[in-house]
Amino acid sequence: MKHLISPLDLSVSELKDILDLxxxxxxxxxxxxxxxxxxxxxxxxxxPSTRTRLSFEAAMLNLGGSxxxxxxxxxxxxSKGESVADTIRVISSYADICAMRHPKEGAxxxxxxxxxxxxxxxxxxxxxxxxxxxTDLLTIQKLKGRLNNLTxxxxxxxxxxxxxxxxxxxxxxYDNINFVLISPEELRIPAYLREEVLDTCNVAYKxxxxxxxxxxxxxxxxxxxxxxxxFFNEEDYIRLKDSFILDAQKMAYAKEDMLVLHPLPRVNEIxxxxxxxxxxVYFKQAEFxxxxxxxxxxxxxxxxxx
Numbered sequence: 001m002k003h004l005i006s007p008l009d010l011s012v013s014e015l016k017d018i019l020d021l022x023x024x025x026x027x028x029x030x031x032x033x034x035x036x037x038x039x040x041x042x043x044x045x046x047x048p049s050t051r052t053r054l055s056f057e058a059a060m061l062n063l064g065g066s067x068x069x070x071x072x073x074x075x076x077x078x079s080k081g082e083s084v085a086d087t088i089r090v091i092s093s094y095a096d097i098c099a100m101r102h103p104k105e106g107a108x109x110x111x112x113x114x115x116x117x118x119x120x121x122x123x124x125x126x127x128x129x130x131x132x133x134x135t136d137l138l139t140i141q142k143l144k145g146r147l148n149n150l151t152x153x154x155x156x157x158x159x160x161x162x163x164x165x166x167x168x169x170x171x172x173x174y175d176n177i178n179f180v181l182i183s184p185e186e187l188r189i190p191a192y193l194r195e196e197v198l199d200t201c202n203v204a205y206k207x208x209x210x211x212x213x214x215x216x217x218x219x220x221x222x223x224x225x226x227x228x229x230x231f232f233n234e235e236d237y238i239r240l241k242d243s244f245i246l247d248a249q250k251m252a253y254a255k256e257d258m259l260v261l262h263p264l265p266r267v268n269e270i271x272x273x274x275x276x277x278x279x280x281v282y283f284k285q286a287e288f289x290x291x292x293x294x295x296x297x298x299x300x301x302x303x304x305x306x
Contacts (some may be wrong), residue, residue, distance in 0.1 A: 002300055003112040003119045007130045007170040014299075015137065015170070021295035022138050022288070029062065032294065035303045036065035042095035043069030044087065044111075045122070046102045051264055051286050052122050052131070056099045059293035068095060085114040092116040097301055099131075100124075123162055132263050133166040135289040136295060140220065142288065143259055143281055148175040150216055155182040155222035156246050156269055158189040162304040163263040164224060166194060172201045179205035180214045184240055187226070211244055215253035221246070223262045223282075225269050247271040254279065261285055 003009065010018070025032050041060040045053050048071070057067045085103070088111040091098055098115065100108045101122040108121035108223070124130040141147055152171065155166050159179055168189070171177045180199070181189055188207060198205050208214055215221070226240055246260065251274060262270060262282040274280050 003115070004130050004296065004300065005109050005119070006128050007133045007166050009130070012173050015134075016037055017038060018134060018292065018295045018299055019138050019141055019205045020145050020294040021032055021298065022134075023142070025291045025294050031305050032063055034064035035298060035305055036060060036063035037300065039063075039065040039097070039301060039303075040095040041065060041067050041069075041297065042091045042098040043067060043122075044073075044091065044098060044100040045069065045071050046100075046107075047123070049101055049122070049287070051289060053099075053100065055286070055289040056122065057130075058290050059297055062290065063294055063297060065297075084110050087111075088119070090117045097297060118299070120296065125162065127162055128166045129162040129263070130166055131289070131293055132163045132295065133170045134292040135285060136163070136167050136222075136261060136263075137170060138288045138292045139261060139281060139285040140259075143284070144219065147171070148177065150176075150219045151178045151180065153180040153182055153214060153218040153221045154189075154224070155211055155221060155246070157187045157226045158183045158224070159187045161224045164189070164222065167189065167222065168193060169197060172197055177203060180218060181205060181207045182211050182214065182244065183207070184207070184209060186236070186240060211246070212250055212253055215250060215258075216255065218254065218258050221254070221258060221260050223260060223270055225265065225267045245269055246274055248273045248277070251277055251279070
């Protein structure tokens, strides 16, 4: 039995298989409409979510399966003090596969140790978000046609942004990837990512504080919101939340084929005027999330198309 806790749980070959299957589902969704009939997905979301939770549910329903679960810790026995280990032991007898989001780093890993069904990490604190990474990789592959030879800019909250951390971990395994890390000093990527991932893998990167000066170099710009829920005090959040806002004026510096990605939700870090720019693909990115989660569920349940 396989779990997905980190993007590194999947080899490059396994990533390719999932992305290829997601591409096939996009082309012929009816072929996969009943492959999970009789299977149940449990969504255990201890934190609020729109896209991730609903896309998991849509993915399982699209495959002919069913869904059960909870959408906040307050509506579960966690509010009574039940441990993750006990919760997953119980859920394992109710469902065939589980997607878990939790505010504490490592909670899905703990669940996987005690689970008798596959566990998918749907986001654990500021640590990992592997299915968003799959979504990002599918978006890049479908719209750029490659996962190598790219200069990728990450902008905004790079310290707490689990989607950023996950995608960096995934992309370093492809050839000729260069990173431009754009953030205020307080929100730089964690030291362990610089030292254990970028430096260890000899990946080219630079850290800057001004978005406009690097825009012409980028093939991809991955925007993130400054996450209020990750700050220990509101003063720091208010001071930094508007540090980087992408608007039409900044987009004028970018290549004609640069793509703007964002894991969403957006607050104000991308002006709505950018939405009509054909290079803005974040809503398409959210759509791709359903297909890649369909492919992942199929792989982890070891089911095939009819």
